[in-house]
Amino acid sequence: MDRRQQRTRDAIFKAFRSLLEKKRYTHISVQDIVDEANIGRSTFYAHFETKDELLKAMCTEIFNHVFSEELNSEETHDFSKDNKSIAPRLTHILYHLKDSEKNIAAILSCESGELFLKFFKEYLSELFSQYLPETKANIPVDFVLNHLTGSFTEAVKWWIANRMKNTPEEIVRYYTEVRFPDF
Amino acid sequence: MDRRQQRTRDAIFKAFRSLLEKKRYTHISVQDIVDEANIGRSTFYAHFETKDELLKAMCTEIFNHVFSEELNSEETHDFSKDNKSIAPRLTHILYHLKDSEKNIAAILSCESGELFLKFFKEYLSELFSQYLPETKANIPVDFVLNHLTGSFTEAVKWWIANRMKNTPEEIVRYYTEVRFPDF
DNA sequence: ACGTTATCGAACATGATGTTCGGTATGATT
DNA sequence: AATCATACCGAACATCATGTTCGATAACGT
Incomplete structure (x- = not known):
């Protein structure tokens, strides 16, 4: 697996975990994750559909x-x-x-x-x-x-x-x- | 309580229950409920904030x-x-x-x-x-x-x-x- | 050094959210 | 029956999230 993929995947997971500690899953938007992970919006969708x-x-x-x-x-x-x-x-x-x-x-x-x-x-x-x-x-x-x-x-x-x-x-x-x- | 309020409240509950049998809570929109209950959009918000x-x-x-x-x-x-x-x-x-x-x-x-x-x-x-x-x-x-x-x-x-x-x-x-x- | 590919970022269409407001209809009260 | 209050309607609106597209840029593997 490409290092870049791994890095962004990790960043997404980390951001997601961090957000989960603050607010409920339902109220977390993709935008929140993208911002917290500091990645491009389209990058998220390149990794996960939803x-x-x-x-x-x-x-x-x-x-x-x-x-x-x-x-x-x-x-x-x-x-x-x-x-x-x-x-x-x-x-x-x-x-x-x-x-x-x-x-x-x-x-x-x-x-x-x-x-x-x-x-x-x-x-x-x-x-x-x-x-x-x-x-x-x-x-x-x-x-x-x-x-x-x-x-x-x-x-x-x-x-x-x-x-x-x-x-x-x-x-x-x-x-x-x-x-x-x-x- | 006004009969009208009770009626719409019942309609909302009924619609909500009906929708819950079909799809997951997360994927039910207020619009869905409003349509199913056959009430005005603003009426819903007059009853429930979210x-x-x-x-x-x-x-x-x-x-x-x-x-x-x-x-x-x-x-x-x-x-x-x-x-x-x-x-x-x-x-x-x-x-x-x-x-x-x-x-x-x-x-x-x-x-x-x-x-x-x-x-x-x-x-x-x-x-x-x-x-x-x-x-x-x-x-x-x-x-x-x-x-x-x-x-x-x-x-x-x-x-x-x-x-x-x-x-x-x-x-x-x-x-x-x-x-x-x-x- | 070269070809591949992941990321970026901006733009876009779509659809949901929550609010506002004037008009209408229904209920409660006498 | 007449009246007042108020719940509902529905359209319009601003705002925000979603999911997609695309060309440019950078990082990667070999």
Whole structure:
């Protein structure tokens, strides 16, 4: 890839992230991005067709970065056959998220976070499905899966909203140990 | 309130709901709403300053409708003092949601659903906090609360995504009985 | 050093936004 | 029924964002 392309792409991403910290996705115009990134208007459109495409590309990039190692580890080990706990894998994911703290925070701090969370949940869904216990109590499998991924995602959102003060290990422990109270 | 105001307000809401079923919130213009509702452009702005205000008003209206009875019941009973189960109250809420099925589906079927879910979670948070058990295992209270409201919301979203085929009782049972698998 | 191509910047058509205003019609009040 | 108030209409307007085009310039890869 041409250096110039990479530079402008980076500039656009950087500007976009910076703007996301200030205002909501909906209220950011292409013009804002162009001004902040200090590039020509037509240049933006040479890279992305729309603002939505930019968001999508950015989510994909972050997502791939965050899960690159984790995804690779899937290739080398078949977790569905051994009985290793899922906890260390969850912890692993959280460490990666912490690395990309700034990006993620910017992405999630607005309604556009839904897009990234969609990726995230899809990935978690695959992960958890490797660890699903036998169906119990006549609860549909996809309800259970949705519960597991959804509540883990909620835990992550709580973590980020609290500025990631806790360690990944703590969060995973909370998540693992929290039980529906005995009403 | 003047009948005319009520009429146009209804027309706007109806048009907005209809449009939300067809396209994403972001891509709906005020012009679209005005055309669909068959009202004058300036009339819209006489009612709502922006599209966001409209969404907000609509969420508030639906929310108040859905929870009117439930909220009233809080006034007559102090649940924090007796030991009644939370399950029937959750079921109650789901029945109300089912009544407003169309509205809710339209609202939630897009990124704008976040606004309604925000209301929803705030309400659930108050509800669940009345039933919180003593803090266990050194897990922060607001983590637990976030987990309970978040995972219930996920259950509701799953329910709606599945076109509300299940009965409210079933959903509450799933939610109550689902446990983190023993990893 | 040369050919390629990304960027620039200006210009343009299009369409949405939000406002204004005089005229009309409808509702509330007596 | 008569009257007053006001909500609606619709056209016009300025403003702004969008997405495209194009020739010139600069940076890149080889």
